[in-house]
Amino acid sequence: MNTNINKIFGLVIAFLALSVNVFADIVIENDYAQFVFNSSNGGLKSLIDKSSGQQHINSSSQDASLWKIQFLNSNTVESRTQNLQSSSVQISKDRTVNLEMVWQVSQYNFNVKVTIQLPNNSGIASMMISIQDNPSMPDINNVEFPKINGFLESGQYDIALPQDNWGKLYKNNTLGFYGIYPDGWSMSMQFVCATKGTDSVYIGAHDRTSTLKSFRGVPGQYFILDTLQAGTTGKGFDGFPVKLGVYQGAWMEGCKIYRQFAITAPWTAEGRISQRTSMPQQFKHIGLWMRFGDTPCPPEIPTATRNALLYQAQTFFNVPLGVHWYFWHNNNFDEDLPNYFPAKTGYPEQFADMVSRGWIVMPYINSRVISHNNIEEYQNWLCIDKQGNPYDEVFDGKLTHTVCQYTDFWQNKINTISQTLISSEIGANAVYHDQLAGSHPMPCYNAAHGHALGGGSHWVDGYRKMLHKIRETAAQSGKEVIQCGEFTAEPYMDGLDVFLIWSMGLDEQNIPMMPAVYSGYTLYMGSNASFGWSDTAWRMYVGRNFLWGSQCGWMTPEQLFAIGSEKKCQFLRQVGLFRVQWRKFLTYGELMATLGSSQTVTESWTIDPVKPNIPTLPAVQGSIWKAEDGTTGIFLVNYTNSTQNINFSVDLNSYFKPETKTVIIYRVNSRSTQLVGIYPKEIHNFNENLPLNELRMLDIKPFNADINGDRSVDYSDLEIIAENWLQGL
DSSP states (O other), X not given: OHHHHHHHHHHHHHHHHHHHHHHSOEEEEOSSEXXXXXXXXXXXXXXXXXXXXXXXXXXXXXXXOSOEEEETTSOEEEXXXXXXXXXXXXXXXXOOEEEEEEEXXXXXXXXXXXXXXXXXXXXXEEEEXXXXXXXXXXXXXXXXXXXXXXXXXXXXXXXXXXXXXXXXEETTOXXXXXXXXXXXXXXXSSEEEEEETTEEEEEEEOOTTOOOEEEEEETTTEEEEEEEOEEOTTOOEEOOOEEEEEEESOHHHHHHHHHHHHTTSGGGTTOSGGGOTTSXXXXXXXXXXXXXXXXXXXXXXXXXXXXXXXXXXXXXXXXXXXXXXXSOSSSOTTSSTTOOOSOOTTHXXXXXXXXXXXXXXXXXXXXXXXXXXXHHHHGGGBOBOTTSOBOEEEETTEEEXXXXXXXXXXXXXXXXXXXXXXXXXXXXSEEEEETTTTSOOOOBOOGGGSXXXXXXXXXXXXXXXXHHHXXXXXXXXXXXXXXXXXXXXXXXXXXXXXXXXXXXXXXXXXXXXXXXXXXXXXXXXXXXXXXXXXXXXXXXXXXXXXXXXXXXXXXXXXXXTSTTXXXXXXXXXXXXXXXXXXXXXXXXXXXXXXXXXXXXXXXXXXXXXXXXXXXXXXXXXXXXXXXXXXXXXEEEEEOSSSXXXXXXXXEGGGTSOTTOOEEEEEEEOSXXXXXXXXXXXXXXXXXXXXXXXXXXXXXEEEOOSOTTOSSSOSHHHHHHHHHHHHHHO
């Protein structure tokens, strides 16, 4: 009897142990982070930063989905309604924690597998989803992965999103966020950072193919990364690495995490700007940009008279200049696209004149759409939706249609236009591609184009092929061509030399996410502040763009040299001179940090009176850059009409090599260079007083006692140090 009872008791204990095992959460963790998944459906229930104990997911739901698949026929399946067939956790020799979960979708007889790897030395895991090949399954339209319920806490996190060209910081976000990639207006890079105090979450799609996707979420409710996959029967879906996890820091540290991926991506394969032989050297040295052509000029006026204001700009600013030229074409602006030729009378002569004077001359074209009046001619190459209709887009009341960038026909069309622009017929040496990086890919369902239907990467592939074709065709004729795209979108930067940054950034919420990731690899142009603003407001906008690495300007000389613009013009001159003088930082270097004084200034950046824009910025803003030669540059701008102070600390250990023991610091402005002193390489406290409107640079170098470079340390070196010191006093 006792034996039977013991057997029964043992079976009960075994059953209970089995039950606990079946329904226990799936946990993966290391010293930095803990991830908890629901054992019945695989939903992510918890994400904890173990260094602080911060929980970043507040979900009580037990039926949350980790993924969702939508087919072209509009049917859907998601993980919470499917059977989690198996899950296993293994630890590899390098102490990486590996989780594999497999769901069986019986409705269509295929499996979905999610693999997650949490490395030993990071709180950020790598997640991938793959959908099994099956000829009987419908075409896939889009895949939502990962889906996270209860993500973040409403009103408690600052969310950094790479949109509006530079990037944006939504403080204490409650309303949610949305970005579609790649699109300089909406989302120029593939990651999001969320910060509470110093506890941060990173979500990044490390997708080397730049597939069309969106990031969307509402704090406290959900986050979804939605990939619009090109649907092909039976092909399934092999995803890309999605990085999800925790780190200590804020948006700048998050940008540096993404930079580690970005500098290995196809669009940075040529290397840093210093290594990019495809980027003309002349362009790398540009100080400022003008915008020209806005004012009509009768054809009988001589070329020298037409270009007189550009001559004046060249003399006054005294730096290498570029000019973005509009209204050179015979068609009205944004009408009868793409029929630009022949050029208006006199413009080729103007172009050739300025090129001969060392300018970069960059005419406008639109490389993305055609006008409605030309639809019959181009209808075979237009993007069409699922119903077979072309996409309609209206700009200033003008109806246009989007062309499929994947087609050889359109690539060759834009290439022919571009080659004509840089030929002797027109005389330019650069091309501006309107809308190119400023509008997201349009899903195309035209089977005749040769790409998979829907989303995917074919749009980006087509654009990149077109840009390279333009460059290669020019090279075959012994020419260089500079190419610029409107707004910023990362996957085009190997074909484009520069991105136009214009009035998208009229916001105190802007942060320099794009240069934090890509400084030293690509360039930006523009700082088109309104001449109707106060001098202080104007300096705030132009100065901030300068600090973040833009080739400033993109303004008409008519406005710059108008009566009342003298102070604005003088400030822009300082900006241009600093840009050229310190290009080892601002062109070739890496943006490392931003600075701001405790004092603030509030001005109006209003363009539309119906939508007043009153930003408040630090009275003094700054940025820290690291050059390829190992030196560090700190740039400061006082926006106000009075002396301002800024205090900040810099850990010099993080900027210089271990063998460097001391550094020498110089203070530079437009009038002089002064020795500040020689200091140990440690945390250094700066206390800078800037006169009104001043641009200042602190040049920090490893100290070498052989100042004059004669390979000996003697009194001549001490004399140089003493002379510089006295000048500093």
